[in-house]
Amino acid sequence: METPTPCLILDAARVRRNHARLATYAAAHGLRLRPHAKTHKSLEIAALQLGTPETIGLTVAKCGEAEVMAAACGDLLVAYPVVDEQRSARLAVLTRDHTIRMAFDSEAAAAALSSSASHAGCIIGALVDLDVGFHRTGVQSAAAALQLAQVIERFPGLRLDGLMIYPGHIGGPSDEQVRDLAQVDAILSEVMDRWRRLGLPLPIVSGGSTPTVYQSHLIKGQTEIRSGTYIFQDMNGVHGGYAALDDCAATVLCTVVSNAVPGQVVIDAGSKTLTSDRCWAALDSGFGHVVEYPTARIVKLTEEHGQIDIRDCDRAPLLGERIHVIPNHICPCVNLHQTSYWQEPGEPPRLLRIDARGMVI
């Protein structure tokens, strides 16, 4: 039976190739991998990532993701500032059988985690979240980083394990963007120098984001990289210049459900299937790339409809025809799907659960 549409199709060969390429790069530069599971949210793909010796653990954002991924991995970094007792208590429970680390930027978070760890009689590893230019979270200066590190050292139940950075403001590997990486390197170097001069422990310096992951060696001192999107890639990567179309391992298979309006077809995938995320590097490129009709443009999404402008296509997609769309941003797209189909070359697709879908907490 044909897979029902819309559905998420994962190209197994491309997933393996994307991971092998990054593992090879990491090995060449003495970096370890801690892939961010937010992209795939799948225990099976986590196991694939953990199958290479370079992969030492996983990254997650949410408490619920940590609880799910704990089944696949004994070493988890929660790269998210947990400031409340409820979440910190849930995470403390996991430390009984797992190495759990948290990254945060406030004394309040340290206090909440310390309290939960002490109550559970466990130790939580702590990384100081240092802002290197993305300006989302992270302490703002070397002095603030050192101060928070010293606070962590004094809190019971916490173990100071190092630093976390996120160079998410550098959207690709162009020459100009590589110069921005030199700035990140300079900020990090200063903090690391002063950190070591105070005799503070620094076993981990965690960094990396997908757009510049293959330039990670330019930021010296990093011990591990946390890329997530690299495993599937998406149109952000293609338009951002750090992925090729044939790296894109996740597509949404859709059916053409209407062709009543001239110059347009409608697919059964709208914002509840593809997300409303635009492509940040090509704002006018529409809401994804149609593999079979590369000159088509998905110009408008409503919740369950995708309107495709086909006026530049050589031929019109037929009513009932099935077409593949590469989404702009694959991570929130995966989060909309309870299941996906894992496609091995030459085999029928098989169901693969999105185990940690919808873990908002």
Added chain:
Amino acid sequence: METPTPCLILDAARVRRNHARLATYAAAHGLRLRPHAKTHKSLEIAALQLGTPETIGLTVAKCGEAEVMAAACGDLLVAYPVVDEQRSARLAVLTRDHTIRMAFDSEAAAAALSSSASHAGCIIGALVDLDVGFHRTGVQSAAAALQLAQVIERFPGLRLDGLMIYPGHIGGPSDEQVRDLAQVDAILSEVMDRWRRLGLPLPIVSGGSTPTVYQSHLIKGQTEIRSGTYIFQDMNGVHGGYAALDDCAATVLCTVVSNAVPGQVVIDAGSKTLTSDRCWAALDSGFGHVVEYPTARIVKLTEEHGQIDIRDCDRAPLLGERIHVIPNHICPCVNLHQTSYWQEPGEPPRLLRIDARGMVI
């Protein structure tokens, strides 16, 4: 115990008031209600809507939504063009115990539904989807509408039940927009006249969308209205001029998790909690409205972080503080949540499942 964040909070009194207001309007104008369940995706809220005599059934978009809502309602309109055998077969099964109607715009859809209905030995009600200006789906002329109606009459297993329109291009109730409604009325009138002159049955003329729902009486001949968003409202409604802030019945309760970057706080709700939907009537208004800090602006969402510009606030939200956000577009936001909290006045919130969440098929 406090509800964990982020979570969706539903204000029971406002939900009831929003529904009562529409039911009163419908009764005054002899219109029946067939609310679109896509907004709430909840059996319990469906039951509330069905509790007024004006409500004669529900609307859904997806096959999976129909299967879930079948537990609450015996009369469902699938307002979506189903063109494949798989979906039409699943829907045909429901006709054993339910009145099921479908709206579509192609002979291919009629053929698929007729085949499934004949195979199941049942009858599916059919509405011709007529485009009145939104240009998404729908036949393009009176002639095309009549032609499809006559095709439906000839197909076994189908019962011609009338017309469906969606005036979704009219984004609000301003004077200019009300003039656009007159155009819709003119298009529909012509089709209805010619339809009746051919002796075709027309028991149902289904219309209505939330922005102009209280102007529905201006489109003559409509028998039922299908609004969905009216039950919760959202910032699209507030900025579009058809809802007040205190009509908004669904908020996302968030926690401030970082205040490290000057002039900004970060909440634990990003695009995987609020969606990336911008407010179509106020593109620069950010990604939702912060109830406790009305001058704050949610300027950027990443997957799990919402960055709020607080420079215009009288006081800064504290780390760990809990704040309520009214989303731009509540329907896809609800779809991101497995559960919500139903808040009766003066009572502790109780869990309410989002029963039809994530029904992509």
